[in-house]
Amino acid sequence: MNGMNLNQFQFEYDLTWMAFFQNASGQTYLRYGGRRDADAETYMTKASLVRAMRQTLVLHEQGAAKPSSRYEPVAERVRTPADIPPMRGMISRRKVSCIHCHDVKVAELRHARDQGTLRKEMVFTYPDPANLGIRLDPDIQYRVASVAPASSAAAAGIRVGDLVRQVEGQRTLTFADFTRVLELAPASGTLGIVVERNGRRQDEMQLQLRPGWRKSADPSWRASGGVVGPNAGLWGVPADQARRREIGLTANDLAIKVTFIHKPWSRSAGIRLNDYILSIDGQSNHMTTRQMQSYLHQNTDWGDTIELVLYRDGKKRTVQMTFPDSPPE
Amino acid sequence: MHRRMKVCLTAITASLFTVAAAAQAIEKPPRVDVDGKISWVYDYAEGQLLSQASGKPMFVVFRCER
Numbered sequence: 001m002n003g004m005n006l007n008q009f010q011f012e013y014d015l016t017w018m019a020f021f022q023n024a025s026g027q028t029y030l031r032y033g034g035r036r037d038a039d040a041e042t043y044m045t046k047a048s049l050v051r052a053m054r055q056t057l058v059l060h061e062q063g064a065a066k067p068s069s070r071y072e073p074v075a076e077r078v079r080t081p082a083d084i085p086p087m088r089g090m091i092s093r094r095k096v097s098c099i100h101c102h103d104v105k106v107a108e109l110r111h112a113r114d115q116g117t118l119r120k121e122m123v124f125t126y127p128d129p130a131n132l133g134i135r136l137d138p139d140i141q142y143r144v145a146s147v148a149p150a151s152s153a154a155a156a157g158i159r160v161g162d163l164v165r166q167v168e169g170q171r172t173l174t175f176a177d178f179t180r181v182l183e184l185a186p187a188s189g190t191l192g193i194v195v196e197r198n199g200r201r202q203d204e205m206q207l208q209l210r211p212g213w214r215k216s217a218d219p220s221w222r223a224s225g226g227v228v229g230p231n232a233g234l235w236g237v238p239a240d241q242a243r244r245r246e247i248g249l250t251a252n253d254l255a256i257k258v259t260f261i262h263k264p265w266s267r268s269a270g271i272r273l274n275d276y277i278l279s280i281d282g283q284s285n286h287m288t289t290r291q292m293q294s295y296l297h298q299n300t301d302w303g304d305t306i307e308l309v310l311y312r313d314g315k316k317r318t319v320q321m322t323f324p325d326s327p328p329e
Numbered sequence: 330m331h332r333r334m335k336v337c338l339t340a341i342t343a344s345l346f347t348v349a350a351a352a353q354a355i356e357k358p359p360r361v362d363v364d365g366k367i368s369w370v371y372d373y374a375e376g377q378l379l380s381q382a383s384g385k386p387m388f389v390v391f392r393c394e395r
Contacts, residue, residue, distance in 0.1 A: 001391070004373070004391075009389075009391070011391070015391075016392065016393055017390070017391065017392045017393075018390075018391045018392075019388060019389060019390045019391070020387075020389040021345070021386055021387065021388055021389070022380075022386065022387045022389055023380065023386055023387070024377050024378075024380035024381035024387070025377075026377065029386060053345065053388070056345065056386050056388075057345075057386070060385075060386040098393075100393060101391060
């Protein structure tokens, strides 16, 4: 991302791969990329990439690039990662000069924290249309593959097989196009969507934006998540089946074997290597280590004290962990 | 990658200018030809000029280079 104009290339910076198809003036035909919480490659199929390339060539022939707008800006003013204040310190501490996409989002969130405007939900950028009940076809990414029961999409009248033509007046040919519109959607209200059904364009339908609609169930893949809250200060691996049996746990129970302790607050809590975490802040359902960290980012704050149940030497014990009042530099 | 799909992708990609925008670092990686047909350009402005001169659209990719 070194030197890139962030005003021009606005996308999900938690990703590791993203593409734009553009004309020589920098106007965009379509975006390609993006992921679900559960899987990084659902929407990265060869069939969909070939389709996106073919669509681009047709749109290019027609001169149908999107005009510059807040959705797809052709920015004249340049703003690079180095213009985000916390990025300067991050760059100076780097051994190599490469700035990753997620570094940009981390720096933006840290800047918001420094300004006192950080909110935990800022982690949830570029929401999946599934948040509104629309699961897009991975190969034909403007086709509705499924509609969740009782969702906003179901209430609006969206059906399986509908071809999404526009959302908020924007052409959405790909998953990434759709998420771009959702990124700029408000916290509440409605979103206009136009679909084609059985070859006929339907009247615009309204998707209700319900409270908390941007949040997804499992943001643990997002590298930026750690900016908005504390972490456990340790790392671990799932307990094996033999140990679960010994403790009397099922596969649905939390059991993380501590393999690495790297923060003073986890040491002060008395946690040791090879301890098993059976409960953290009252959560005892199965989680990966990343999901456990993500839970803490989203549900606890610096300065909080939480309770952990550990298993060590055949006994359960309860310990308290207190996070420092502010994140360490 | 399936052989037919690879041929198809390569053929279409040759109709676009391929710009690896992620790597606008101080030291730019050298151009790398893929299958002798695709040559990534590691500079967005240069990609725009080539796109203009050739009349082809750009395929701008952000990825981890190293």
